[in-house]
Amino acid sequence: MRKTCPVTRVVMKGTASRSHRWSATGQFLHWSCAALILFMLGLGLAMVEWVEDQGQRFDLYQLHKSLGALVFLLMALRAAWRLLARAPVLPESMPRHERVLSKTVHVALYGLIFAMLVTGYVMISASPLPLPIQLPGGGHVPNLVAPDFELSERMKALHHRIAFVLIGLVLLHVAAAFKHWLWDRDGVLQSMLPGRG
Ligand code: HEM
Numbered sequence: 086m087r088k089t090c091p092v093t094r095v096v097m098k099g100t101a102s103r104s105h106r107w108s109a110t111g112q113f114l115h116w117s118c119a120a121l122i123l124f125m126l127g128l129g130l131a132m133v134e135w136v137e138d139q140g141q142r143f144d145l146y147q148l149h150k151s152l153g154a155l156v157f158l159l160m161a162l163r164a165a166w167r168l169l170a171r172a173p174v175l176p177e178s179m180p181r182h183e184r185v186l187s188k189t190v191h192v193a194l195y196g197l198i199f200a201m202l203v204t205g206y207v208m209i210s211a212s213p214l215p216l217p218i219q220l221p222g223g224g225h226v227p228n229l230v231a232p233d234f235e236l237s238e239r240m241k242a243l244h245h246r247i248a249f250v251l252i253g254l255v256l257l258h259v260a261a262a263f264k265h266w267l268w269d270r271d272g273v274l275q276s277m278l279p280g281r282g
């Protein structure tokens with residue numbers, strides 16, 4: 086049965102029982118992860134490339150590592166939730182190649198975020214400097230591997246490269262969301278915003 090989106094009047098593909106919006110949980114997980122990851126990208130670049138004061142730099146490194154633990158928690162929740170949840174129906178007007186591209190970019194975003202988390206964690210664990218990831222309340226995350234300078238440097242180089250691929254993909258993702266909003270006007274951007282239906 087054909088269903089029309091009450092917000093945009095666009096014909097939606099799929100059965101009448103499927104929503105055309107992400108649920109409140111889906112939206113919360115998307116926006117909290119998106120905000121944190123954008124912040125982590127800015128913080129990472131600032132602490133490595135721009136901040137010169139050594140004390141300030143140290144504090145920013147510690148903050149970056151601790152926030153990494155929070156990103157891990159939220160992303161693990163998000164991935165588990167995503168395996169169980171159904172995505173909203175996409176507009177019928179969306180061509181097949183765009184659906185495939187959008188799915189590919191989404192999967193790649195998940196993959197790159199987890200790759201950033203793993204390379205960051207191994208880099209810190211293998212570092213000869215004993216500075217583990219601090220948690221609120223005074224605890225810390227145990228190291229994953231024994232100190233190994235070469236491994237730590239390899240992970241650092243990977244973390245750096247993956248960060249730039251991630252930035253490129255986020256730009257593509259945001260540009261696509263705005264294209265759907267301003268050009269296609271097909272309700273895809275609205276599917277990630279609160280509303281009825
Ligand atoms: C999605 C999560 C993460 C993002 C988006 C992110 C992003 C970044 C970025 C953009 C840089 C600067 C790269 C450069 O210019 O060389 C950086 C550096 C760094 N990140 Fe992350 N990071 C994440 C997770 C983590 C985690 C979990 C840890 C460790 C627990 C970590 C530890 C570090 C460290 C130590 C550096 C500095 C490396 C250096 O001295 O060159 N990051 N991160």
Ligand code: HEM
Nearest residue numbers: 119122123167187191194195255259262273274275276277
């Ligand atoms: C202005 C910023 C952003 C906008 C407007 C936006 C918009 C959207 C929209 C509308 C969707 C749903 C697409 C669909 O159902 O086909 C989506 C999905 C997604 N977004 Fe974003 N997004 C933004 C930032 C980000 C950032 C920074 C990240 C992470 C790096 C991100 C990661 C994802 C992922 C992984 C999905 C796939 C959801 C899934 O299938 O589980 N987004 N985004």
